[in-house]
Amino acid sequence: MRQMSATLRTAVPSAGRCRVLPRRVLGLAVVFLVGALCLVVLHSRTVINSWWGRRFNGASGNMQCYPVGNMPPAGARRAAKNLTLNLQPGWRASAKQVLVDVMVFPREKQLLCTIPKAGCTVLRSLSVAQATGLHIEPKDAGGVSRVHWFAAYRQLQLKDFSDEHSAQWMGDPQWRYSAVVRHPLTRILSGYLDKLQQDQEYFRPPFKGRRVNSFREFVEVLEVEARQRPDGLDNTDEHWRTQSTYCFFRVLPRAAFDDVVRLEDADQIARLYVELFGEHGARWVTTQRRKDGTAKGTTSSHARSAAAKLEANVDEELARRVQQLYKEDYERFGYDLWPPS
Template identity: 25%
Template sequence: MRFRMKKVTLGNVVIAAVISLTLLSLYSMWSLPPSVSNRSKLVARKDFLQNMKKNNVPVEEPPDDSLVKQLGERDFDYIRKERLYNLRKKCEKAEEAKLVRKNITARKLGHIIVNDQYKVLFCYIPKVACTNMKRVFLLLTGQMNSTNPLALKSKDVHMSLDKYLTYLDSYSDEEAAEKLRTYKKLIFVREPLERLLSAYRNKFIEKSAYFHKRFGRRIIRKFRDGVNKSQEILGNDVTFLEFVRYITDPKTIENEGFNEHWAHYSALCHPCHVQYDFIGKYESIDEDVDFVLKDLKIDQLIKFPKRNATYKRTKTGDQLESFYSKIPRDLLASLWRIYRLDYRLFDYPYPQVLEKFLAPEGSV
């Protein structure tokens, strides 16, 4: 059994930080600044409408519903192409500034799943429909005795069934380079602070013995006032404030790096090294996955679980204000500095929750 619990090293974080600083200085030259008022939850739709209006194309703002229903397949295809264009332009600027190396070794590509039959690579990011996408790739192996993704238990997907998946870091550099050159490459991302909260809820509010023991005990001992160092700590009641203090503590990066559930997208999937052919977003997951399945010609073989079908609790996006309102301003500012590269690379606007509880981007 191949247990893939990963963290991001200090070297990766330093590189990401340097790239972030340069991208910030160049940002106004090669991308529109994010709007900070009246944002739609569907970021892709809002971005598209803004661009259409900028170019004096008359549009009528539709109600929040399916993106395809709102815009039509042709316009939504434009959104997908725009995502790729914007990412590549930003990476080109980083390369011009000599902040991104042209090549990367296969051993750093352990988050990319390989399927040779359909000639497709998928970089999984925890808390971005990761389990359901792994279910799809497990079904594509032909060894699951099912075509229903939900027939595969979540725990098994990440543990006992993981041995059926192949990852790009298991190949030589030459083999990995050839697959990167010839296979379709997919990545799915999510609003970064929403993903961070989702990780906290999943790993510290719900039952997750590994995370309680591995991280919870240490977080409580270090960041909870009045804790007796000799008392037994279960680590199963970490508060969100304690978790944020852990994330924003410089020693976390310096001493251990970030776990894959809250690591940067750039450190997990290397979007400036891998020329992705498709960027999906969690905010439009149903439409994006439908497009991928049709493009791979497996839409009649596999039915991806709809986003609402797998929810058993309040959606994380509806809980942002409740959780982040309890975080002090200095820590909110630190969170923005930590994750702003992910916002920049994938065109997420300055987060509305920070706009409400902190300040507009320009004053941070």
């Protein structure tokens, strides 16, 4: 009997132990419900973001102009905050297609948007100097590639942060948001001279497997590309895509930017270098003016080279074709047919 009782006690769980099983089931059920709720929330956020993307961008993933209108600075900052919150996933997808987009300097509370072929090498060199204390000569052929790759993988960029952080910084009046643009004609001429004539960028569309022998042929390829793509030149190679696709230009009112400086305006560029980069910027301005023998030499070597080669490469008919190709940039940044002399 004692043996049978022991066997029964072993085979039959006690009443207290039987109640443990429902608790475990309940716990698993709670975990399952919480997980399911999280999935629902994430899915809802995706749907909401997609809706907002269509509402403000025209289509999720493809930025379109949203006319905010003229606003006072405070209102513009609020608009920047509200709009930036709703740009995901469109703006982020576009930003990730370029090597360096909007750089973030938390200590200095600065945002800087650099555009390829619009003085970006100097700006990124100075940003590297500010971040590391190291001086890199932008004109040094070996240093140029290091500058861009350092800026891409070591410099903080807006696309690496959440939408909430982006909105907070862009909507905060204590933060400074600056951008540099360039005359579209000299920009793409510089791109042609610096990239295709040096046998670069032939590995990317639209020039992959297609050699061009003149600037005119280069423009013709871009015209075909713009006609064939529904978004024109918005998402082509970053060196000749439309400048308006950068920096939230199509979304934010002008008052949301502290500085939108044209590269051709030497005085304003020099001021921006010094105000953004302090000692490093002042050193660059002084060095360039000494080399040029003028009081206004601040642009890069192939910026001046491209301007000097306009006459050899561009006639009025071709200039007007470029103006039509980049019409939005000409109008947005107030450029005439020909760059300022």
